[in-house]
Amino acid sequence: MESRAAPVLLTYRPWRGTLRGPWHGVLAIARTSLYLMLRRKLFWGLYSVSAMIFFLFFYGQYLLSWLDTQVKDDPIRLGSGLVGVTLKPKDVLPVLEKVLQLDGSGYTFRNFFNFEGQMIMIILSLAGAILLGNDFRYGSLPFYLSKPLHRWHYLMGKFLTVGFFINLMTTIPALVLFAECGMIKTWDYYTDNIRLLIGILAYGAVLTVTLGLLLLATACELRRIVPMIMVWTAIFVFGRLLVDSLLFFVRVDARLRLFDLWNDMYLVGNWCLGMKLSSIRVQPQPPVWEAAAVLVGICVVCILSLNRRIQAVEVA
Amino acid sequence: MENVDSRLMTNGSGGAREVAGASELRASRSSASAPILLFEQVSKWYSSVIGVNQVTLELRGGITGLVGANGAGKSTLLRLATGQLRPDIGRVTISGVDAMDWRAKRLVGYCPDDDVFYEEMSGFQFVEAMARLCGYTAGDAKARTEAVIEQVGMAGRSDRRIRGYSKGMRQRIKLAQALLNDPTLLVLDEPMSGIDPIGRQEFVELFMSLSAAGKCLLISSHELEELEKLTDHIAIMARGRIAAVGSVMQIRDLLDNHPLAIRIDVASPREVASHLLDLPEVVGIELCDPLPDETESNGLIVRARNPRKFFCDFGRLVIEEGFDVRRVESIDDSTQAILGYLLGGRA
Numbered sequence: 113m114e115s116r117a118a119p120v121l122l123t124y125r126p127w128r129g130t131l132r133g134p135w136h137g138v139l140a141i142a143r144t145s146l147y148l149m150l151r152r153k154l155f156w157g158l159y160s161v162s163a164m165i166f167f168l169f170f171y172g173q174y175l176l177s178w179l180d181t182q183v184k185d186d187p188i189r190l191g192s193g194l195v196g197v198t199l200k201p202k203d204v205l206p207v208l209e210k211v212l213q214l215d216g217s218g219y220t221f222r223n224f225f226n227f228e229g230q231m232i233m234i235i236l237s238l239a240g241a242i243l244l245g246n247d248f249r250y251g252s253l254p255f256y257l258s259k260p261l262h263r264w265h266y267l268m269g270k271f272l273t274v275g276f277f278i279n280l281m282t283t284i285p286a287l288v289l290f291a292e293c294g295m296i297k298t299w300d301y302y303t304d305n306i307r308l309l310i311g312i313l314a315y316g317a318v319l320t321v322t323l324g325l326l327l328l329a330t331a332c333e334l335r336r337i338v339p340m341i342m343v344w345t346a347i348f349v350f351g352r353l354l355v356d357s358l359l360f361f362v363r364v365d366a367r368l369r370l371f372d373l374w375n376d377m378y379l380v381g382n383w384c385l386g387m388k389l390s391s392i393r394v395q396p397q398p399p400v401w402e403a404a405a406v407l408v409g410i411c412v413v414c415i416l417s418l419n420r421r422i423q424a425v426e427v428a
Numbered sequence: 429m430e431n432v433d434s435r436l437m438t439n440g441s442g443g444a445r446e447v448a449g450a451s452e453l454r455a456s457r458s459s460a461s462a463p464i465l466l467f468e469q470v471s472k473w474y475s476s477v478i479g480v481n482q483v484t485l486e487l488r489g490g491i492t493g494l495v496g497a498n499g500a501g502k503s504t505l506l507r508l509a510t511g512q513l514r515p516d517i518g519r520v521t522i523s524g525v526d527a528m529d530w531r532a533k534r535l536v537g538y539c540p541d542d543d544v545f546y547e548e549m550s551g552f553q554f555v556e557a558m559a560r561l562c563g564y565t566a567g568d569a570k571a572r573t574e575a576v577i578e579q580v581g582m583a584g585r586s587d588r589r590i591r592g593y594s595k596g597m598r599q600r601i602k603l604a605q606a607l608l609n610d611p612t613l614l615v616l617d618e619p620m621s622g623i624d625p626i627g628r629q630e631f632v633e634l635f636m637s638l639s640a641a642g643k644c645l646l647i648s649s650h651e652l653e654e655l656e657k658l659t660d661h662i663a664i665m666a667r668g669r670i671a672a673v674g675s676v677m678q679i680r681d682l683l684d685n686h687p688l689a690i691r692i693d694v695a696s697p698r699e700v701a702s703h704l705l706d707l708p709e710v711v712g713i714e715l716c717d718p719l720p721d722e723t724e725s726n727g728l729i730v731r732a733r734n735p736r737k738f739f740c741d742f743g744r745l746v747i748e749e750g751f752d753v754r755r756v757e758s759i760d761d762s763t764q765a766i767l768g769y770l771l772g773g774r775a
Contacts, residue, residue, distance in 0.1 A: 255605065260534040
């Protein structure tokens, strides 16, 4: 065979070092995905709302503790001038204690997870297309899949990003609230409420696994942002409305609530925090184990769906 | 150039079609090290449509051009080679490791045809992110990114956002990310697309230097002229099969039954034509106008089967009869012409 003269090597620099394993690639994928998320201004608006919920609880707990130390019959002046308001501690305390339940108990954290969960739903429905759908839709996957990674590593990287967001908005702030409670009450709060601490972590894990897998599975299938929003709205908003309506008007079996995915996570979280089923405002409720079984089933379906989808990445 | 198993040809339905030396090759293969890229009877379907049909291919180094019409299966072959597709039948290995395995991917660099980036990133950020995916530490990733950015001629321009890049700059960034892990096998899908002539020359030199450094390059391109500058070794795909692998001339020789068109300029064309018609290989002759720079000779276009034997007989005839031959030129052994033959005029 005719041989061609090769030019002199001027710029080629072979790599002589050692490369790390694919799990470091997972972290790199998560980092890149976070970068994509944090660049969107819309998301910063949603993070702000989420932060406001956190600060409501954070300062609410502090306010409750402070008011408790005041003479309850004497009015106190909060603020000054036009923005100032005069309050009687005995009027404010029940609102903070009974309605918001800012007393550092399981109710506090259950409410906190519930409120933050609404924000997570919105953010994840918007984030699915950016995090994952666009890679499938526009064909960025070859860049990832040609690197020394398995497809599951790619999905794991994306899952880490989703998990980071969920925990950033739920578990981590809840832990901060837990720490705050101990500081404004007594140090015994920490030792007396170990079960609560574990419950917070477990509730966060339930949300992370369920919502993370659901987001990956739906984003892989739907890819575009509008269908993602529609499906998540159907699952978490219309599904709940439908179940509530049926239970209110037709009075069917409480197990119908198992179709309300958010309620299932709420029930399992409630159990994790050590709260009684009867303490839930909306009644009747199905047994916790049935809700947990539904969540496990959904996770399995999502994993199977992801497995099928990543085998078919080639035709994306 | 240590270019490949150029003697091994493939043919899906009829099994391996081999030219001379294939048996010796097989015998030596067992003792030789594993080839860089090996396709063993690989088929891939997209539901009922076959993308790649019983392809057997072995690359050991150098540059191999991959050409074929749209839909011939080139991209599928490249994706199989880079471990992005799992073959339905057969096996693809990179240096003996299954191409789907992440360890095999460490040996592969892939420059896809699509330039779908994260547009809000700068070129440097994108390549650095890809470097982290390869397993580099933060410091190494930065150093390696700087090196490959310089290699592809993007130094000084890589801090701009990809959104504002031209097609050529995007090509360079894609090539940069493919070079990150210092791959043994570099798979490039239309790498010259959108590159200006100066850039093309730079790319050609870079590819040649990589080849000289012992890398194996598999380059898919519609730019046959560019491929011919890079390598004389090509693989031609048609309808999911590799129709031929080898140098342009080797493939031409294989097309024994397809007449080769040869222009012969002589002083007495009619006399030469009458002698040539006696040769069994010649299937047709036509007279043509002389070339602009020729005033004393006329041209003949001879169509002959079995070119090797024809040239042998023609040489003997010229010596025996003392013909005044001014020029002999094969006018259809260009890659384009051969591709046209193999693909039935669809090249």
